[in-house]
Amino acid sequence: MGKFSFIETEIQGVYIIENDVFGDNRGYFMETYNEREFKAAGLDMKFVQDNQSKSKKGVLRGLHFQKNYPQGKLVRVIKGEVFDVAVDLRKNCSTYGKWIGVILSEENKKQLYIPEGFAHGFLVLSEEAEFCYKCTEFYQPQDEGGLAWNDPDIEIEWPFEKIKGTDIILSDKDKKWPTIKNYNQ
Numbered sequence: 001m002g003k004f005s006f007i008e009t010e011i012q013g014v015y016i017i018e019n020d021v022f023g024d025n026r027g028y029f030m031e032t033y034n035e036r037e038f039k040a041a042g043l044d045m046k047f048v049q050d051n052q053s054k055s056k057k058g059v060l061r062g063l064h065f066q067k068n069y070p071q072g073k074l075v076r077v078i079k080g081e082v083f084d085v086a087v088d089l090r091k092n093c094s095t096y097g098k099w100i101g102v103i104l105s106e107e108n109k110k111q112l113y114i115p116e117g118f119a120h121g122f123l124v125l126s127e128e129a130e131f132c133y134k135c136t137e138f139y140q141p142q143d144e145g146g147l148a149w150n151d152p153d154i155e156i157e158w159p160f161e162k163i164k165g166t167d168i169i170l171s172d173k174d175k176k177w178p179t180i181k182n183y184n185q
Helices: 035-040
Strands: 006-009 014-017 022-024 027-029 047-055 062-068 073-079 082-090 099-105 109-116 118-126 128-135 144-146
Touching: 062 082, 073 082, 073 099, 073 118, 082 109, 082 128, 099 109, 118 128
Parallel strands: none
Antiparallel strands: 006 014, 014 109, 022 027, 047 128, 062 118, 062 144, 073 109, 073 128, 082 099, 082 118
8 A cells, every 4th residue: 555645626526546656776666556446435436448648838628528428538648748637517416517627747657537427638748748548438439428628607718827828629529519508417
């Protein structure tokens, strides 16, 4: 035990996870997931899919979710830096519509666990970033949903000052998502 610190955020079920990193003149080693330690912290999930993306500065991916096959995600950055965001879509929860954001980077090696029932997205702050995540459910293209990244009712405080002079880059799909008020779950 002791390889991980699980820090619960103000949104129930969302955790910032800090790992012990063992470094020397060769580089470093760290565990990014250990079923026993996660279960001992109350995070008992089964991961079924790993994903990785590479994006350049100013790319904003999200806010994505699956409607009927929601995914829990364990996310981290292996190169660069992103501002990672989770928005609570659990209608019966007191934090419905609230968001949490955290900087994940290759330097801080933090991870974020986002349970099922959340929209997720990130903004790339460095020249490029490689983003990895484990999912608790398989991706179902026909089940995909999303929310507008700039929804005035959610009011995410994206750190645009960190990318000053860089345009935001969105996919065509991410330009068209509805607001939380107009989303019909």
